[in-house]
Structure formats: C-alpha cells, structure tokens
Amino acid sequence: MSNNNKKVICGNILDFVDDPTIAGERAYRYFEKGAMLIEHGKVVKLGYEQDILNGLHSDVKVIRHDAKLIMPGMIDTHIHLPQTEMVGAYGEQLLSWLTEYAFPTEKKFADEEYASHVSNIFLDELLRNGTTTALVFGTVHPQSVNAFFKASQKRNLRMIAGKVMMDRNCPEDLSDCAQSSYDESKALIEKWHNVDRLSYAVTPRFAPTSSPAQLQKCSQLLKEYPDAYLHTHLSENKDECEWVGSLFPDAPDYLGVYEQAELVRKRSVFAHSIHLSERELCCLSDNNAAISHCSTSNLFLGSGLFDLKACEKHNINVGMGTDVGAGTSFSMLQTGNEAYKIQQLQGEKFSAFKGLYLATLGGARALDLEGTIGNFNLGCEADFIVIDFAATDFLEFRLQHAHTLHEKLFAIMMLGDDRCIEHTYIMGNCIYQRDANSPFAAPLSPSLTEA
Template identity: 60%
Template structure:
C-alpha cells in the first residue's frame, strides 16, 4: 500500500492523565490552533500548527476545520448489541425489564440475517456518535458476535465483543449449557481474537444466569488465552445483589463469586458497580479490574448512583458505558450529561476534563489499550473525532459566549449529541461523515 500522510488543523484537545491523580491542569493538552498528522492510520505528530506546518512536505493534504474541536474517539466500555431494537422500553427495573423486553429481543439473534442487519445499524450508530471502540455484549448466539466482528473488520475498527454465556434463570429459548458456551466461545476466540484490531471478551451475562460449572469454564478460557477480556455485570440493582446472595450463600458477596471463579484481572470489566462497598472497590483495584460507569441506564432503570469518588479513592480504573438498551442513547456526550447530574445528586463535582478522561483515556486504561487508543499521542491509532461548534443553533449561540476551553467542553457535553459529531475517523479512515 502507498504511504498515506494527511494532516488535520483545528482546535485540538486530549487527556494525558487522570485529573483525580495529577490535578486538572496537568491532565490535558489543548492546542487552540493545532495540527494532527496521520501516517498510515497512525498519529505521527501533534502540536501547534505554527510550529508543525513548516516541517511538512509541500504537497501534503491538510484539512482545516473552522469552529470545531478534534478529540480522541470515544470509548464505550459497556453496551449490548442485541438490545438495539428495544432501547427506550418503558417502565421496569432491572430484573423485570430483562424478562419483559430484553430476553424476547435477544432471541431474534438466532437468525443470521437479523444478526447481520442489527450489527450494521449498531456500528453505524456507534460511529455517528463518535464511538470508535466499544466493549460489546452479543447475545447467547455465536452468530451475533460473528456478524458484529465481520462488520467491524470491514472498517478496521478496534472493537471487543463476546457471546453471552447463560445456562440458567433465563428462558429455555435463550440458554446454552456450560459445555456448549465453552466450545462456542473457544471457536469465536480462535476465529476473531487478535485479528486486525479485534479482541474477544469472555462474557458470562451475570452471576445469577450462570451455574458454577459455567463460571468455572469461563475462568478456564481466561487461563487458556492470557490476553482475553472478560466482561459481566455487578451490583447494578439491590434486588439483584440479594438474589446473588441467595444463589451463592457460600460466598462473601457478589464480587467474591467472580473472584472465586478467577474472573478478576487486568482485562476484566464489571458493568455498573452501583452498590459496591469499599472492600470490593479495593479488591477490584488490587486485581487490576475495571468498572464501567453507566449513568444513563442507572437512572433509566432506577438502579442507583455510582460512587465515583469512592472508586477514585481506591485508584480503581473506571470507563464510561452507554449500556444501550438500558441506557437510552449511543452518545457518550449525552452519557456525560447524565454522569454530571449523578455526581451533583451526591454532592460531588464532575469537571469537564474528568468527563473527557472517562470518555477517552480512562476507557482506554480500563481496557489496557492506552498505548493504542484514548489519546492523540504520536504512535497511537488515528481514531479521532471532529466536533462541530455550530451543530445546532442553540449550541452555536451558547458557544459564542464561552470564555475558556473548559466552558466549551462542558457545553458540548451538556448540549451535544450525535449531531455534534461532524466526522469520525478510525485508523485514519473517515468512517462517518454527518
């Protein structure tokens, strides 16, 4: 392939550290008139346009964006592909919602054509909303994961997904067995894990829907393939927490179930964690595990308020999750709008720079991919967005009053949505144009 080199000029902002650890000022880099240089799908230079322009060859193609901000691509650390068709389903809390809406919707993925159609819609929605990497639950059917990876591979996206493992406490039409879930997961791992920019995640839905035998085999898969991911749910809803205690009376608590079956580790991501205690946060941090903070779905399903300050105290890696379809938007901007309110309700602040961190570098660290994605550092994959300051009349008017990048960023996260994302690039390729 011929060497492709392009440059993009605009205001440019990215996180370089967690504000909770280094303070706000040291947590980001901002170039009011910046330049991003991309070579063969990777970022080769970043800096002030005035300093970099002279070093570029005369014939390089430079795209200049006016009234726009370039940021890293957003990272969604928890989302469900098969729930795309039931997003915004009315009036239930978690356990009833699963039975009423989720399981019937997921059953349709037994049909290959349906899985392929939804995978295309799902990926288009991610890219329209500026999400360039996601940690994705499939359904119990292997074809849901095959369809998703096939669609992601065509666009050279960095995506992580897995087939749900679920052998009890769910409708017969949607359960596998401990053995079949192990064999089907293994076949998917062999086919997809490490192919291009794709990774596989062992995916027990949550402790109540897996037998001890299935959880044992999930742990076995992780030991057989050392760089696999593991994703599941934890402590989302108080009824669910009580149910886990009834099902596993021999364990100390919800996290201890997963710990016992050796599912904690550096590539393990636990969604929600609304009702975790201090000891559980400490254990997650100690094992290098991460939590996906899912503000929209936690509010929509009435699950509770995630305690981000407690997670920060324990230096626990936290990413952001839309959790579609419990969450009601693919937009991480909208998700940050809700995250801010969740902190407000607890008497805590969420600075716009911490929000940017959660949606980009924080998610990359949760996934152990910070060497590849989550920033605009030279040497990383060219996954980035162009956010349009004039996306809506209100946004345009409001941003004309802005006096700082902090204010601009906060307004984008409060008033912004899919319309704000003018372009999405993945591995240097334009994959969405509004």
C-alpha cells in the same frame, strides 16, 4: 519519495494524558490551531499548526477543520448489540426489564442475517455519535458475534465483543450449558481474537444466569487466552444483589462470586458496580480490574447512584458505558451529561474534563489499551472525531457566552449529542461525515510548503 501515506489534520486539538482528578490542568493538552501528522493510520507528530506544517513536503495532504474541536474517538466500555431495537422500553427495573424486553429481543439473533442487519445499524449509530471503540455484549448465539465482528472488520474498527454465556435462570431457548458455552466461546476466540483490530471478551451475562460450573469454564478460557477480556455485570440493582446472595451463599459478596471463579483480573470489566462494599472496592483495585460507569441506564432503570469518589480513592480504572438498550442514547456526550447529575445528587463535582477523560483515555485504561487508543500520543491509532461547536443555532448562541475552554466543553457535554459530531475518522480515514456536501479538505498553503 511519495507521502501518500501521510496526512495532516488541522483544528483545535484536545486530548488527555492523565486523570484530571489526579493531575488537574496537567491532565489535558489543548492546541488552539493545532495539527496532527498521521502516517499509516497512526499519530507521528502532534503540536501547533505552524510547527507541524513548517517544512512539510508539498504533496502531504492537509485536512482542515478550522474552528472545530478534534478529540480522540469516544470509547464505550459497556453496550448491548441486541438491545438496539428496544432502547427506551417503558416502566421496568432491572430483573423485570430483562424478562419483559431484553430476553424476547435477544431470541431474534438466532438468525445470523438479522444479527448482521442490526450490527450494521448499531455500528453506524456508534460512528454517528463519535464512538470508535466499544466493549459489546452479543447474545447466547455464536452467530450474533460472527455477524458483529464481520461488520466491524469491514469498517476496520477496534471492537471487543463476546457471546453471552448463561446456563440457568433464563429462557430455555436462550440457555447454553457450561461445556457448550466453553466450546462455542473457544471457537469464536480462535476465529476472531486479535484478528485485525478485533478482540474477544469472555461474557457471562451476570452471576445469577451462570452456574458455578459455567463460571469455572470462563476461568478456563481466560487461562488459555490470557489477553482476552472478561465482560460482565456487577451490583447493578439491590434486588439483583440479594438474589446473588441467595444463589451463592458461600461467597462473601457479589464480587466474591467472580473472585472465587478467578475472574477478577486485569482486562476484567464489570458494568455498573453501584452497590459495592469496601472489601469489593479493595478487591477490584488489588486485581487491576475495571468498572464501566453506565450513568444513563442507572437512572433509567432506577438502579442507584454510582460512587465515583470511592473508585478514585481506591485507584480503580473507570470508563463510561452507554449500556444501550437500558441506556437511552448512543451518545457519550449525553452519557457524560447523566454522569454529572449522578454526582450532583451526591454533592460531588463532575467537570467536563473528567467526563471527556472517562470517555477517552479513561476508557482506554479500563480496556488496557492506553498507548493504542484514547489519546494522541505518538504511535497511537488515529481514531478521532471532529466536534462542531455550531452544530445547532442554539448551541452556537450558547457558546458565544462561554469564555473559557472548560465552559465551552461543559456546554457541549450538557447540550451536545450526535449532531455535534461532524466527522468520525478511523485510522486516519474519514468513515462518517455528517454533511456529505460539506468540503473538509484543503490544499496545503503555499506559504507553508517552502522547505
């Protein structure tokens, strides 16, 4: 019987089975000289190399990444496709930044050919940084989402995206209306949701740019398609929060606007969520909604410091998001770097284990995809990355002085970036290779093929 659909990946393997804050050292699995057996793009066996390879049929392909770190692909729970070209725009806070930079850039996505061009750049950059799944904002134009999903489908990626819905407090040529936003979103859901590895997110930009009527249309879509996502912003900036209060005087707070529209639910992901009250924290927890912690953009725009401990206390699922373009890097390693600093400023610890958990299994839990992506449990899709501890001369030097696993991982989280990602695999197939001239496949050792 042919084993063409099987392959074994060898290297030092790390993944997470729980939150390190809850489970401590039991939260992660680490196999030095480990191996993972993949069949039809899914994990069928995980363990030590000597155990996996022993008795394996000789025609099973073995791919070796000796002395490298193999981890699940990173999961970015909040990022903007159209803001790719304006990363690092100078000098504004949230509301003026939207007017000065974001809105003018998004107007270009009325052209589907342009949206396709940027989608390809965007996805290639994600893969180069080891991100294999993302929850993505398009623009108000349906063609932006069509272009993105086409490019994702071509790469066989698990991606979630949606058309922005906004019918007020925005430029006229970026505005829809409650009914048209419903109609266009519904058509996109019918076309793309649950096709291959793609999912749809109903995407009101944030409360100030949606009328109560439009938020009700969002709710209608989610009732019609209950496994779709809700993706929006929440409590990013204090001026924004005050604005929401003036626009929705009958709501108890910012989250209450979404709650009144029945949008706080499982598979609802709220980006930022910095300035939350106790009531809002309880509401998120009670309704199994999730938060995307966007550390880099929160610092870049001066928005505030995310209270991770409060979310842990309330058992709220949290993932990490780069929030490109207010975020300044596609790298989830660099996003973890900034998350560490945010906790330091509040007198709290943030370990490399916590950071890498949030970037993998934590993200999967936030997206209600545990058991599908996020770790190497049996049956999970084999999206994973290979991290090079010697990506730069200095990193190699620094890691010579790191003695424990955590010390090495923390140095990678602080000092690492896209250069550390040597390979990115999608469903067991290498889709990105940092050095195309570097051989990474090796034949199975004869000593291990004897049945």
